[in-house]
Amino acid sequence: MARSSLEMTTAQPNLTPLLDMVFQLITFFMLVINFKDAALDQSLTLPVLGSARPLDTKGQEDLLVLNIDAEGQLKVYGVVRDVKIYIADEARQEEARLKTKGTPLKPGEELPTMVVIRADRATRFNLLNEIIKTCQQHNYRKFALKAMNRREGP
Amino acid sequence: MRRRLSRSNADVELNLASMLDMAFQLLAFFILTFRPSPIEGQLSLHLPPAVPMTNVAAERPDVAEAAEASGTTAKTLEVSVFADATGEVSSVQVELRAAFQGPADAANLHKLDQRLHEAFALEGSPFEQVVIRVAPNLRYEELMKVIDVCTRQKMADGQMLRKISFVEMSGTDQAK
Numbered sequence: 001m002a003r004s005s006l007e008m009t010t011a012q013p014n015l016t017p018l019l020d021m022v023f024q025l026i027t028f029f030m031l032v033i034n035f036k037d038a039a040l041d042q043s044l045t046l047p048v049l050g051s052a053r054p055l056d057t058k059g060q061e062d063l064l065v066l067n068i069d070a071e072g073q074l075k076v077y078g079v080v081r082d083v084k085i086y087i088a089d090e091a092r093q094e095e096a097r098l099k100t101k102g103t104p105l106k107p108g109e110e111l112p113t114m115v116v117i118r119a120d121r122a123t124r125f126n127l128l129n130e131i132i133k134t135c136q137q138h139n140y141r142k143f144a145l146k147a148m149n150r151r152e153g154p
Numbered sequence: 155m156r157r158r159l160s161r162s163n164a165d166v167e168l169n170l171a172s173m174l175d176m177a178f179q180l181l182a183f184f185i186l187t188f189r190p191s192p193i194e195g196q197l198s199l200h201l202p203p204a205v206p207m208t209n210v211a212a213e214r215p216d217v218a219e220a221a222e223a224s225g226t227t228a229k230t231l232e233v234s235v236f237a238d239a240t241g242e243v244s245s246v247q248v249e250l251r252a253a254f255q256g257p258a259d260a261a262n263l264h265k266l267d268q269r270l271h272e273a274f275a276l277e278g279s280p281f282e283q284v285v286i287r288v289a290p291n292l293r294y295e296e297l298m299k300v301i302d303v304c305t306r307q308k309m310a311d312g313q314m315l316r317k318i319s320f321v322e323m324s325g326t327d328q329a330k
Contacts, residue, residue: 025181032190042191047295051302052195116196119294124241126290128297129322136203144196147298 040118041067041075047121049147061114064090064140068119072127083131091138110141118146197298197305200316202283231273231281234323235300237289243296248273258299267303274307274315282309283317290322 044067064087067075074083094113095105105111115135119128132143234247243258246266253269254262274281284304288297307315 028184040191040194046194047298049195049197049298049302051306052197054193054195114198118194121293121295122241123294124290125288125292125294125297125320126322128294129288129290129320132201132320133203136201141200141202143199143201145199145298145301146194146196148192149195 039065039067039077041069041078044069044118044120045122046118047147048149050149052147052149062094062112063116063144064113065116065118066131068117068123068128068131070120070122072123072130074131084134087131087134087138087140091140105139109139111139112142113140114142114144115140116144116146197301198316199301199305199318202317202319230319231270231284232287233270233284233300233304234287235289235292235297236323237292237296239291241291241293241296243292243300246300258296263299263303266300267306270303270307274309283319284315285319285321287321287323 069075073080074086075081076086090113091111094111098105098112117128117131135143232249233253234250235243236245236247238244243256243262245255246253246258246262248266248269251269253266256262284307286297286300286304301318304318305315309315
């Protein structure tokens with residue numbers, strides 16, 4: 001009789017501490033994960049400039065990130081893209097977005113998007129200037145030139 | 155009745171040690187492999203397309219008069235950056251006068267800073283923007299040093315200089 005009562009026992013373990021830890025892990029990864037980093041080409045060596053300050057748009061500003069390697073090639077998520085076509089597409093999409101928001105761009109007006117240039121420190125000016133001029137042709141005026149505050153690695 | 159009592163009094167203890175071990179191992183793995191991307195800084199600029207040198211006198215006669223009285227020329231401030239074969243700065247000119255010769259080291263950049271400060275600090279300074287004429291082979295890192303000095307300047311109205319244009323030097327410009 002005693003044996004049968006043992007077989008009928010249902011287990012109800014206290015899962016609270018386990019849940020606590022799972023939530024802690026989830027919180028940790030939510031805080032750490034940054035999807036924007038995927039758009040940044042970490043193979044580039046940015047110039048070092050002590051006075052460069054981190055970008056803080058508080059999410060109010062749209063950014064167009066351009067990763068430019070030492071050969072002046074534009075890389076989007078690691079894939080080399082044609083600069084002129086890419087920037088023209090982005091500008092067209094931005095204009096369409098502004099139109100749907102009810103604030104269409106007037107002729108000659110500048111786009112509100114900030115172009116973030118992440119160029120390798122060895123990039124020649126003539127290559128970089130071509131990209132800047134292409135952006136200007138599509139009414140981009142706000143630029144942010146990226147640099148590191150201090151040298152990383154060896 | 156007896157069966158119910160035995161059920162309610164049963165004290166079951168699950169061994170969670172192995173699960174905790176695994177969770178801690180996972181946590182240790184993520185902590186050890188976590189590599190935050192380095193914090194990047196930036197220089198924010200307003201870059202209008204490069205246009206032929208704007209004569210401020212035509213647009214703002216009042217500023218032009220003040221500038222004339224103080225002996226300055228009412229126009230966009232022009233900074234020329236020359237490069238050597240390796241793409242490093244070889245010399246910098248401000249309004250066709252040499253600011254420094256040699257590499258863009260701390261001492262030379264300080265000289266450039268002083269020259270620009272003098273230009274912008276003049277009473278009734280007409281300068282609202284800087285046009286940087288850059289040698290085509292100048293490396294981005296070297297250019298950033300010059301831009302950095304330019305963006306430190308304050309205009310006559312007390313605002314920081316943010317309007318900068320770039321012009322690529324032609325071969326004849328570099329030969330000068």
